[in-house]
Amino acid sequence: MKKISIFLAGIAFLLLAACGSSDSNGSDDNAAGGASKLEELQENGTVTVGFANEAPYAYEEDGELKGAAVDIATAVFAELGVDNVESQLADFSQLIPGVQAGQFDVVTAGMAIQPGRCENALFGEPEMQYGEGLVVQAGNPHGIESYKDIADNPDITVVVMEGATEIGFLESEGVDPNQITTAPDIASTFSAVQSGRADATTGTEMTVRMAFDSFDSDAIELVESFEQPDIEGVPSYGAAAFSLNNEELRDAYNEKLAELKENGTVEELLEANGFSAESNSVPTDGVTTEQVCSGEAF
Structure with a gap:
């Protein structure tokens, strides 16, 4: 009976070990005996990108995906053999959360690199830099x-798109959280101002x-005299984000991105x-993701 118990315990251990060695979405670079995410994408020739429909970074128009972040990512992946x-x-x-869950392979939304976000995603090197803008009632x-x-x-x-860095910027400048509301996208924030909400x-x-x-x-206007906040995170540095x-995969992406920066393609x-x-461009010898993630860039 003792020998049978030991045998069964050994089988259970092997099963647990087998279950623990594979990633839930098959994308772990270190998955034992399996292809890395980079190899998987190259073999399939397809990469799935996550975006939030925010022009001019990444958005759909007439069923076509457009935007600076999309175009840069497309060029980089082409260099990696993923067309x-x-x-x-x-x-x-x-x-x-989506890229971590394997719903897509990379985020291409011009997402600002932030120390807090760096704890939950791997950012590529900066692809662009940008400031802030403000729209008010006419x-x-x-x-x-x-x-x-x-x-x-x-x-x-003030209404801000859900999850946007501007929420933190506003609070850093002393805006009470009770003054801030959110909406799912940019169009919704504009509608809120137009309607007086x-x-x-x-x-x-x-x-x-x-x-x-x-x-x-005619119910809204762009504030051309807007004063950029002098706070950590401005200007923002946008980059691709990975699981x-x-x-x-992130390192391979960075290598090709650097080449496309050097030859002028990114500009x-x-x-x-x-x-x-x-x-808006960030040269290869400019601010790095490591500096932004650590807070040294500000």
């Missing part, structure tokens, strides 16, 4: 030209400016999407 790019739309706040009745102006008037409400909305400058141009409403399991793609190659 087909598929996409999956998600709320911005669900992008990092005539700017509250005279809002900075985040501090919002903080100084507790009657002002909020006094202002904020987001990255390029997103706000492009959304304002396309929204085409914590996929370090090899060309930024300009093609309305960015400035001079003010």
Whole structure:
């Protein structure tokens, strides 16, 4: 009886070991006996990217995926031998949980690198940098030209896209959390200001400016005199984000990204999407992801 018990215990141990050696989505670079995520993508020739429908970073138009972050990622993966790019739309706040859960292989949303986010995702090197923008009701009745102006008037409400860095920026400038509401996307934040449900909305400058141009409403206006906040995280540095399991994939991506920066491809793609190659690009010898994740860049 004792020998049978030992035998059964050994079988149970082997089964547990086998279960523990495989990743839930098959994407762990260190999965025993299996192909790495990079090899898997190269073999299949397809990468799935997660995005949040935010122009000009990553968005759908007439069924086509567009945007600076998408174009850069597409160029990098082509260099890695992965030519087909598929996409999956998600709320911005669900992008990092989504890539960790294996719903997509990489986040291409121009997502700002932040120390807190670095704990939950592997960021590639910076692909772009950008500041903030502000939209208010027509005539700017509250005279809002900075985040501090919002903080100084507790009657002002500001709506921000869920999961966006601007929530933290506003609070850093003294805005009471009770003054801040959220909406699932940029269009919804603009609608809230247009209808009077909020006094202002904020987001990255390029997103706000492009959304304002396309929204085409006399009920709102873009604050051209907006004062950029002097806080940690501004300017923001946008990059691709990967699962914590996929370090090899992230490193391979960085290697090709550096080559595309050096030959001018990244600057060309930024300009093609309305960015400035001079003010929005990040050179290979500029700020690094390690510096941003550690807080040294600010």
